[in-house]
Amino acid sequence: xxxxxxxxxxxxxxxxxxxxxxxxxxxxxxxxxxxxxxxxxxxxxxxxxxxxxxxxxxxxxxxxxxxxxxxxxxxxxxxxxxxxxxxxxxxxxxxxxxxxxxxxxxxxxxxxxxx
Numbered sequence: 001x002x003x004x005x006x007x008x009x010x011x012x013x014x015x016x017x018x019x020x021x022x023x024x025x026x027x028x029x030x031x032x033x034x035x036x037x038x039x040x041x042x043x044x045x046x047x048x049x050x051x052x053x054x055x056x057x058x059x060x061x062x063x064x065x066x067x068x069x070x071x072x073x074x075x076x077x078x079x080x081x082x083x084x085x086x087x088x089x090x091x092x093x094x095x096x097x098x099x100x101x102x103x104x105x106x107x108x109x110x111x112x113x114x115x
Contacts, residue, residue, distance in 0.1 A: 002026040002104045004095050009109030012085055016113070020080040022095035022106055030073040032099065036080045038091035038111075048093070049080060063089075085113045 008020040022034070033052045039045040049069040050058040057069050068081040078095060092108040 002097075002102075004097070004104055004106035006093065006095055006106040006109040009093065009111045011112045011114065013115060014086060014113055016085050017081070017083045018085065018111060020082065020093055020109060020111075022078045022080075024076045024078070024095075024097070027097075027099070029071075029076040032097045034069075034071060034078040035096040036069060036078075036093060037096055038089075038093045040088075040091040043091075045094075051078060082111070085111075087113050089113050 003025045004022055006020060006022045008018060010018060012018055031053060033050060035050045036048045037045050038048050046060065048060050048063055049067055051069045051071050055071065059067060066082065066084045069078065071078045082089065090111060090113050092110055094108040095106045097104050
């Protein structure tokens with residue numbers, strides 16, 4: 001059974017850093033593209049970063065140069081390193097993947113950037 005579990009969220013000051021992790025199980029992790037999304041209260045859910053099976057990465061303009069997505073196939077884990085955090089980065093962050101039939105989502109982890 002496919003399962004995605006995020007961790008690493010918390011409260012940080014503007015300019016601080018966090019590293020989020022998403023551990024996957026129930027599928028062949030190395031064969032799937034992985035995505036990070038975020039959703040703030042009252043706003044739509046946005047794609048933040050993507051990492052493909054060949055480790056090609058794509059970032060939203062709002063996080064380009066500040067966030068880095070990576071994967072460790074041996075650990076079935078995808079990471080999101082977040083640096084120079086801003087209050088507008090506050091959101092619930094979720095990892096996601098797709099196969100031919102379904103989309104799969106983790107439960108999400110809260111990131112709050114505030115003084």
